[in-house]
Amino acid sequence: MQRFRLFTIALCLLTLVRVLCAQTPHFDNPRVQENVDILLGSQDNGAKFKAIDALIALNTPEAMGGLRTYLTQPGKDPWMKQRVLLALGKHGTPEAVIAIAQFERWAESRRRSAIPFDIFAGNHPPKPDYTVTGADGKEWALVQIALQRRVNPPSIWLLSRRATGKPWEPPIFLGPLGKPEELLHQLANGTKSLAIFTRDFDHDRLPDVLEKYMGTNPNRADSDRDGIPDELDGSPLMPNRPLDEKGRIRQAAFTYLFAVSGSSRVLFQRDTIMQGHTRIDAKPTQQYRGYSGWVVPLTAADTGNYDSFGLAVIAMTPTTAKVRVDLPGHGDTLKLQKKHGHWVVVGVDMAWIS
Numbered sequence: 596m597q598r599f600r601l602f603t604i605a606l607c608l609l610t611l612v613r614v615l616c617a618q619t620p621h622f623d624n625p626r627v628q629e630n631v632d633i634l635l636g637s638q639d640n641g642a643k644f645k646a647i648d649a650l651i652a653l654n655t656p657e658a659m660g661g662l663r664t665y666l667t668q669p670g671k672d673p674w675m676k677q678r679v680l681l682a683l684g685k686h687g688t689p690e691a692v693i694a695i696a697q698f699e700r701w702a703e704s705r706r707r708s709a710i711p712f713d714i715f716a717g718n719h720p721p722k723p724d725y726t727v728t729g730a731d732g733k734e735w736a737l738v739q740i741a742l743q744r745r746v747n748p749p750s751i752w753l754l755s756r757r758a759t760g761k762p763w764e765p766p767i768f769l770g771p772l773g774k775p776e777e778l779l780h781q782l783a784n785g786t787k788s789l790a791i792f793t794r795d796f797d798h799d800r801l802p803d804v805l806e807k808y809m810g811t812n813p814n815r816a817d818s819d820r821d822g823i824p825d826e827l828d829g830s831p832l833m834p835n836r837p838l839d840e841k842g843r844i845r846q847a848a849f850t851y852l853f854a855v856s857g858s859s860r861v862l863f864q865r866d867t868i869m870q871g872h873t874r875i876d877a878k879p880t881q882q883y884r885g886y887s888g889w890v891v892p893l894t895a896a897d898t899g900n901y902d903s904f905g906l907a908v909i910a911m912t913p914t915t916a917k918v919r920v921d922l923p924g925h926g927d928t929l930k931l932q933k934k935h936g937h938w939v940v941v942g943v944d945m946a947w948i949s
Contacts, residue, residue, distance in 0.1 A: 633662040664693035666699040676855035684939035702854040702885035729783040800826040830882035847938035848918040853884030863893035868905035868921040877907040
């Protein structure tokens, strides 16, 4: 019996070691390994900046592969991933461009399976704004998310758990609502059914209330009729078409901005942006790939709080381009170059901040 227990423990330890080894990338060059470990670890940003520079300076396919490894790790800091993409773009060797292209393919592959719409992006939800306990001891809570200032009402999310101290169930999107506290009491005492917020008429795994928020068709599983169901379609209101050169530039800018994120929020694309006192057309004309959530047009009729952006090519030659991007609270100008047949971001200038 004792030998059997020891054998079982040894087998468990061996399995654990194999799992850890499988999750830890291995590189032959010790310097590559050291710097990739820094990027993947919990060191401060200064150490990670130096690790990126060190890998770029090594200028080997293995070092570029190390940076690609970091880019394709889920849950890593989006801002640090942008730093890596910028470093690879500036470096511009064939291996650096290949690393960027491999990241793009990895990012696009995330849309091959359905993902839940989760505004918290896998993180712990913020502290509830309002909580009610039902007669059965079940706890109900509201979380209000204000993604943009000066726009009302805020988006409302519902949390529930079996009892205080238990883990929260996955959040349920209620939409921009008035009098949310009254609704919470109705849900807690059973006078209103939660089914109205989870109903999915077209069975595309997107609740009708969410489809109304996004502007997709709750009666058709493929709103833009491009053969991709809304749950898997990153741009469910924009049919998939081949990209021209300007479209490839916009896609490269979008990848830099949003493919680095693991969020499954809805991004709303504005149809115009401002450059100085001039309004520039930024009307959505293409599908964007690589973002793990959804991208839909933002119309003047929309109300609520949004993650919104505007994106337009403002200058272009056969090998260089500038893209103006407006985001909530600030705007940037991205500089791009075409290297080895691939558009990459090589610089970022802040255009404005509020």
